[in-house]
Amino acid sequence: MFGKKKPIPQIDKDQLELIENAQKRIKQKKRLYIHFVIFLIGAIFLIAANTVLGIGKDFKLFGKEWFLFAILIWLFFFLYHLFNVFITHKFMGETWEKEQLEKLVAKQQERIDKLKAGFVKEETLIAQSEVYAEANPKIQSPKSKKTQSELTIIVAAAENDAIGKGNKLIWHLSNDLKRFKNLTNGHHIIMGRKTFESFPKPLPNRTHIVITRQNDYKVPDGVIVVNSLEDAIDAAKSDPQPFIIGGGEIYKQALLLADKIELTRVHEDFEADTYFPKIDTSVWKEIANTFHTKDEKHKHEFSFLTYERI
The missing domain is CATH 3.40.430.10 (Dihydrofolate Reductase, subunit A)
Known part of the structure; x- marks a missing residue:
């Protein structure tokens, strides 16, 4: 029962949290950039479809060209996306990352201190046992x-x-x-x-x-x-x-x-x-x-x- 290997330390919970949030942040910004590019291309396409190709040329809303409303609605969704990335998730910016890193460093130092204390305690117990055994050789068994x-x-x-x-x-x-x-x-x-x-x-x-x-x-x-x-x-x-x-x-x-x-x-x-x-x-x-x-x-x-x- 004393031959069991000690469990290999798993990744720290704070480390995992930091990695997952960093990956999430990258994906958010990528999606926002793609949305912006598609919005620009889509807006140009809607304008061209109406003015050049004549698609829906006779269709108007409130006396305005229909593609203006389509572009405005699309712009609203883009601005909402932008707001989510840079306002709603502001806590995940540089300040948040710094706090997470400081928290991680403190946590790692605490774990290191505990490991050191454990090693010292274990070595002391082993030394006590071995010293007693040397002083009483009769108690040793093959x-x-x-x-x-x-x-x-x-x-x-x-x-x-x-x-x-x-x-x-x-x-x-x-x-x-x-x-x-x-x-x-x-x-x-x-x-x-x-x-x-x-x-x-x-x-x-x-x-x-x-x-x-x-x-x-x-x-x-x-x-x-x-x-x-x-x-x-x-x-x-x-x-x-x-x-x-x-x-x-x-x-x-x-x-x-x-x-x-x-x-x-x-x-x-x-x-x-x-x-x-x-x-x-x-x-x-x-x-x-x-x-x-x-x-x-x-x-x-x-x-x-x-x-x-x-």
Whole structure:
């Protein structure tokens, strides 16, 4: 999903407007010039038809030759055409063109500034990730050479999709914690600020990426802070399988982008203040299901489920 090419920028709306209006202006003036030439030739022809060829010589209107009225009517339409081109469309003259060019230049400069800011931000995120990886070589995987990454959601949810209450887990399942550790070990883990703050300290052997709107949010060395899920995914580009680990809002956003879901389904309903979104089986296909019964270490029945996007 990280191998997609960035869309090629399309022609700017203001550029297109400027080009279309310039072309329209040229066509208007051409049509006016042609109208003027035809009017002159037509007027001469009408006069010649009446005086030389004698066409309608005996036909008069209000005591005047008929061709005079024909020429006057034609002149009216020509003057109306002239008025439209140079009066009605005056706003499309040199002043308008200058305003459009200034507007275009300002718009282009704004786009350039945004692109520069984006490049700086992306380079910073990549540098943070690479520095942490160099400082922790054990977390590198041979798969990191792959150009494609598999964004994976990992979550434990009850039958009613409850996942937490008061920023804490509702249950303690030893095998679930072991599974979480085994799957995420050596990978980037992406989370919201509240999820990060629920840890006593950063989890070992993993690169933490924290999403928060706080610009001055303080974190320990090695933890990457970003402002959006998109930036978090960019920061984990070098990882063949980054994991989304919570909370509820981050899960909701990630569900539209993820390639896989590793779900621990706890087979009971619980009261909670945070829930996992419903899994749409028309979008996700279950490829693995392992059931665990209750025992001395597990107070609830649960299943390990794996889903892949269809």
